[in-house]
Amino acid sequence: MIEVCGLTKRFGPVTAVDGLSFTVRPGQVTGFLGPNGAGKTTTLRIILGLDAPTTGRALVGGRPYQRIIRPLHEAGAMLDAGAVHPGRSARQHLRSIARSNGIGAARVGEVLVLTGLDAVAGRRAGGFSLGMKQRLGIAAALLGDPPVLMFDEPANGLDPEGIHWIRQLFRALAGEGRTVFVSSHLMSEMALTADHLIIIGRGRLIADTPVEEFVESRGRRDVLVRSPRAGDLAALLAAHGAAVTPEPGGGLAVTGLEAPAIADLAAARGLPVHELVPRHASLEDAYLDITGDATQYRAAAPAGEGAAAR
């Protein structure tokens, strides 16, 4: 369990985290989402006692992190996969971390097997690919077999096979009753992994919701209809209470009527329908929708696509 209460962090004039409060519960994967610069990493660093909050506090297992004795048994974290000495072997890297918390070489061997690094454990970490470094970071987080795990952008740099593996790992860790807190700036990644979402933008909480609820409440739905007599059909549907918007491709985007009702109305009036597609806004769209205003660094929209970018 991770509890964050009224957390604020200012760096000079910049407020990186702004009155953030949330609770991360055990037994599920909680996605920590936000655009780049939203304050995710700063929040994780405060939780781990690396940065001092300006106000507010964070508790891990009911205690401030700095008060935890032998913290690797209470919480494991991967903040930056690149944080290895390039000249030190993977095994020695893990041994040095493990030993500081009284964890023996046997457990180092276990996490190396668990992360698929046992074959390369003697190699210098500087020669590792980003994917291998991610695995090494995850191995370090698992050393103390902790009930709370935190990962900052763990899927960055992983190949599709690695991403599949990491998803299964997080689900399995949560299935064992652990608290798994995973940050990402990609909704598509979290949609497949997380049970619960905490979404922040510009350091503020935007949403704290189960994934399904987020989809239901935020996901726009409509029906795409194509007809050679689009004008007549639009008037008919509008008369029955639907909102009809012409699509750039020539179809009609209809909300307020379900697909069967649209088909029945068209058939009763003898209007031909060439295409009838119920559409759900993706999680990604819903995410962009709510974080759009909170994006700190936004690329200029390519000409002509300004509206679609939202």
Next chain:
Amino acid sequence: MTAAAPPVLPGSTRPPSRTAPAAAVRARDLLASEWIKLWSVRSTYAALSIAAVLAVGLSALGTYLTAAAAAHPPHGSPPLPDALTLSFSGFPTAQLAVAVLGVLAFTAEQSTGLIRTTFVAVPRRRAVLAAKAATAGAVALAAGEVLAFASFFLTQAILSGHQRGLSLAHPGVAGAVLAGGFYLAVVALLGLGLGAALRSTAAAIAAAVALTYLIPEILSLLPSPWNGRIDRFLPLTAAQQLVSLHPRTDMFAPALSLLVVIGWAAAALAAACVVITRRDA
């Protein structure tokens, strides 16, 4: 990704440990962790090898050339310098390699971000710094004493060919040789403190070189007595008082010079303590 895809969570992962282990992070474990770090990177071996070559090699070379020049004076007999000081003529250069060893003990972690992993594993940052000081200091002390005695015996063997060799039993000699080795340990701690306080390898090495090597050189250009008045507070000058058979009278006495030497390392480590606890990692 060359590693084979591992099975997800084989039985090796136990259910989460619900109870915190009774014991806190122990000093012994922390020291062992730093010991592993120190000996698992090439820079440690490189720094110690370079220090060895410079300390013993340059001292022997300097002694040989000085003795040879004295044996065949071109005109008149130049006064031979302190025979004991000659044993340590390579140390002003060798100390730089030892300073780098101390600097890297901290900045190698700072520059890669590894220090955050370390502080997550051990939130008591001063304990981490103390463990680094203990391990780097112990290694530098052991290396320093070995090099001091090796350099002493080799240089005195060279001098004995000129009937000028000193025995270890000569009054004050054993203590001076021990002090020469001890000085290298102090330099390692000075480097560690500068590394942690300045949080940059380049800045810390530059500061260490300036403090232990360049500033004494520059000060020697100042007119007397100003050069000595400032110089006696510098670590290298104080150390030279410790390894002289006949310490200079215009500088601090050996006992006070020892305090000066220790004071520099203590000040650097104190500054490091403030920086690592006050600033975000």
